Amino acid sequence: MSYKSPLLSLPGAVPAEAPDEGVAAHYGDLFREQRTLADGGGLVDLSHRGVVTVTGEDRLSWLHLLITQHVSELEPGRATEALILSANGHIEHALYLVDDGATVWMHVEPGTQEALIAYLESMKFFYRVEVADATAEYAVVHLPAGSIAEVPEGVVVRETPYGRDLFLPRGELEPYAAAHGPAVGVLALEALRVEAHRPRLGLETDHRTIPHELGWIGTAVHLQKGCYRGQETVARVHNLGKPPRRLVFLHLDGSEVHLPGHGTPVRLAKDGEEGRQLGFVTTSARHHELGPIALALVKRNVPVDAELLAGDTAAAQETVVEP
Secondary structure (H helix, E strand, O other), X not given: OOOOOHHHHXXXXXXXXXXXXXXXXXXXXXXXXXXXHHOOOOEEEEOOOEEEEXXXXXXXXXXXXXXXXXXXXXXXXXXXXXXXXXXXXXXXXXXXXXXXXXXXXXXXXXXXXXXXHHHHHHOOOOOOXXXXXXXXXXXXXXXXXXXXXXXXXXXXXXXXXXEEEEEEEHHHHHHHHHHHOOXXXXXXXXXXXXXXXXXXXXXXXXXXXXXXHHOOEOOOEOOOOOOOOOHHHHHHHHHHOOOOEEEEEEXXXXXXXXXXXXXXXXXXXXXXXXXXXXXXXXXXXXXXXXXXXXXXXXXXXXXXXXXXXXXXXXXXXXXXXXX
């Protein structure tokens, strides 16, 4: 049975589409909800995301060997993010982590936790660690930067520049939202994510994406740590070459009624809609101040000042990852 958040019963709730099924896209006023978040108000129901925990005295040193981030001395309460790569350096998982002194908590993209746990279990060997799927017991709730909402005692929090992620017991989701709302839909959070040029697994990535293409070097990939699966590719591209593609931010023509969806081809405007495809739209959004915007993944050699077409929509680009 597919997941359905109890907050979908709130007035005005409109269900989100993939990959965010199960929570609300919005509650009736997208731009108002964006402004609420930008001003530090409201909360976002992310209870459809997977929650995984790792316990045991070797948890940090063990994870350090498997992920792209330096976590062997991760301080309790300090948030970080990391990737798990394939042997060829392609992104397989994105993890949003915090350690509370006894347990590493992470939330991941909806539906990816089972594959992640299967991989982690296969790598336990003799290490003193226990991996658990805590999705059924805990719901992720996002509070924006500047929020003054109280956090219940004992709730684990990831504090980031973009806000706080709470690992809230599922039974507390509805009363917490009632006390600290208004609830804000995921489309508002996505618009602010696109504005901040922050990539998301499954949207900005495909089966061959490497971290350098998305600007994940530094934020999710530590370049001065030891070996992990895919590390050779990371080091080689960083030291000797350039990634084949790069993430760009697009200002879309505001006269168009529709937004180009995920996968929409990106071409040079001068070549028209029949021109050679140079990339694709990864996420598009309507922003309360900037209007229609998008992220796209394009070939590295696309000129940084070139006017583009996203499908049939004119687009001006801003550089996110340098060519």
